[in-house]
């Protein structure tokens with residue numbers, strides 16, 4: 001049985017950093033995929049699909065449902081270990097319901113928890129602006145204007161997503177404004193307790 005953890009959080013919440021640190025500490029049994037990273041990898045391969053994806057990412061828009069669903073389902077199916085942490089999904093109610101439908105039919109994959117890394121819009125904005133200032137390779141979607149669009153896209157379906165997973169007793173919220181060490185330690189404890 002594969003155990004799936006989903007991590008959601010605003011741009012700048014630190015979700016990818018948190019998850020990659022935790023997975024690297026448990027690489028014998030845990031793997032982490034970031035939807036943004038997987039999509040950017042496809043863009044860098046310069047395939048037709050990559051060019052299509054790049055058009056959405058550079059605008060801060062969500063890629064179409066079939067693209068993201070294929071991306072995460074093949075990551076889950078091909079995962080080399082049984083604990084899979086995916087950050088950046090779901091980002092819409094459409095994505096949430098689509099995955100739910102798939103998982104209802106899937107006996108080999110259990111959605112163990114949905115983790116939300118919560119930060120205020122101010123903190124998220126400061127972090128993204130910091131990332132722009134520090135980075136040598138600027139991400140195509142790291143600009144203040146696009147940040148605001150991404151924030152709106154993140155926030156719009158959030159209440160329905162929280163509600164859906166709360167009713168399923170799967171939602172766990174972490175305060176992403178605490179220091180990286182603290183967020184990582186708490187999240188690591190939480191995940192490990194549900195894996196062993």
Ligand code: AMP
Pocket residue numbers: 011035036037039056057058060061062063064068087088089090091095141150
């Ligand atoms: P991230 O690195 O998580 O900030 O994601 C960067 C970009 O990748 C997003 O702004 C979207 O364009 C795209 N993306 C990432 N995750 C998803 C998703 N679940 N659904 C659709 N597009 C996504």
